[in-house]
Amino acid sequence: MKLDTLRPLQGAGKRLYVETYGCQMNVGDSEILVSILQDEGYRYTENISEADVILVNTCSIRDNAEQRIWGRLKEFQRYKKKNPKLIVGIVGCMAERLREKLLSESPIVDVVAGPDSYRDMPRLLELAAAGSHGVNVQLSEEETYGEIRPVRLDRNGVSAFIAIMRGCNNFCSYCVVPYTRGRERSRDPQTIEAEAHELFDAGYREVTLLGQNVNSYKWEADGAEVDFPELIDRIAAISPMLRVRFATSHPKDLSDRLIDVMASRPNVCKAIHLPAQSGSDTMLKAMNRKYTRQWYMERINAIRSRIPECSITTDLIAGFCGETEEDHRQTLSLMREVGYDSAYMFKYSLRPGTQADRIMHDDVPEEEKLHRLNEIIALQNELSLDSNRRDIGKTFEVLIEGKSKRNEAQLCGRTSQNKMVVFDSDGSLEAGDYTTVKIEDCTSATLFGTIIAR
Ligand code: 5AD
Ligand code: SF4
Numbered sequence: 001m002k003l004d005t006l007r008p009l010q011g012a013g014k015r016l017y018v019e020t021y022g023c024q025m026n027v028g029d030s031e032i033l034v035s036i037l038q039d040e041g042y043r044y045t046e047n048i049s050e051a052d053v054i055l056v057n058t059c060s061i062r063d064n065a066e067q068r069i070w071g072r073l074k075e076f077q078r079y080k081k082k083n084p085k086l087i088v089g090i091v092g093c094m095a096e097r098l099r100e101k102l103l104s105e106s107p108i109v110d111v112v113a114g115p116d117s118y119r120d121m122p123r124l125l126e127l128a129a130a131g132s133h134g135v136n137v138q139l140s141e142e143e144t145y146g147e148i149r150p151v152r153l154d155r156n157g158v159s160a161f162i163a164i165m166r167g168c169n170n171f172c173s174y175c176v177v178p179y180t181r182g183r184e185r186s187r188d189p190q191t192i193e194a195e196a197h198e199l200f201d202a203g204y205r206e207v208t209l210l211g212q213n214v215n216s217y218k219w220e221a222d223g224a225e226v227d228f229p230e231l232i233d234r235i236a237a238i239s240p241m242l243r244v245r246f247a248t249s250h251p252k253d254l255s256d257r258l259i260d261v262m263a264s265r266p267n268v269c270k271a272i273h274l275p276a277q278s279g280s281d282t283m284l285k286a287m288n289r290k291y292t293r294q295w296y297m298e299r300i301n302a303i304r305s306r307i308p309e310c311s312i313t314t315d316l317i318a319g320f321c322g323e324t325e326e327d328h329r330q331t332l333s334l335m336r337e338v339g340y341d342s343a344y345m346f347k348y349s350l351r352p353g354t355q356a357d358r359i360m361h362d363d364v365p366e367e368e369k370l371h372r373l374n375e376i377i378a379l380q381n382e383l384s385l386d387s388n389r390r391d392i393g394k395t396f397e398v399l400i401e402g403k404s405k406r407n408e409a410q411l412c413g414r415t416s417q418n419k420m421v422v423f424d425s426d427g428s429l430e431a432g433d434y435t436t437v438k439i440e441d442c443t444s445a446t447l448f449g450t451i452i453a454r
Pocket of ligand 2: 021022023024025026058059060061092093176177180181
């Protein structure tokens, strides 16, 4: 079966265990790493205690993401005691940010590799096996791992992520990503299309095109240019049975053409993740977001007028440098004004080396940050529940992802709007099938319904 060629190989060879933290880009990078190392004879394992090599793909976005990894490294000491030849590698954003510091502060780390040095991993692991340290934190202006076929480590076989670009040029003042992932670069459309085709042929029914700011995707070759609306149109043309999603969109680059492509292609999912970060113009300016609240609302209105059923989700930061109570109220009022379907909500966490670290003051007290975050979360719970209640009585096409976790007799899947739906199985349907479900009930996180005959 074709599907197996995308899955990790089993067999002899050094056993590689990979643990992934952070965003979906990291999930994709782990799949690239496994692919590179598999070609060198390594074999993937899900059992950490039999690993010869442990790779931890790390995140630096907030301090607590890094603290979790420090804690995990302490836990790894016991595996190293049991197997002194075990190699531990730290890869990804934290590796890029902290570099040799990881070696000096943790006695068990052998390899440190930044996000652009994964092709070098076989050599780095050899260095470690020979008793020295393997370090490569060189960032690249070109590396996209374009032609590498990621080994799919997911289990559902229905939805997959495709990285279409890497890095970021936006330098939001709070954000570490431009420093850990380097400059923005786009992957060539041919390998992206080939990857989507291959996934579809293997039974996948949904791809999510990934980048830090997909709207600035651009590929130029031989005088021709492919931008994001063009790319998404091409991927959507592979098959009407293949759903296409994307993340993340920077509001400043969300074009009318993209909205038009979304509106004209039924299989481009009606969901836009449009991080606002704050509802206050003062904060947006301090954050270097390059748009105002009014401009953001104009984009929301453009989406709503062309695609009324589109879900809109966001990221919000509470307690950024200099944020007053009034700024915070503005965020709450923006949330109400947009009526977000869901949101990722964070407390501001100072990241060393960013603009905010260098020229601003992290002056909102910790308790106040937490208080504001809790207000934001409470409001979003209300808004998510409102949004789900509005779906009761409506019917949706659902792509089935598998059995419901809570109840084996039920199936779960997503609507085009990316909402999770749970419903009774009719016995004939399985993961990867589409069905039509009428919504009858909900919580703030899940819709519940029944299959209706088409
Ligand atoms: N502190 C808190 N949240 C942050 N994010 C990025 N940097 C920080 C930070 N220093 C959030 C933003 C971004 C999401 C991926 O993480 O909301 O959109
Ligand atoms: Fe974390 Fe950002 Fe790096 Fe993703 S890109 S792993 S969110 S720091």
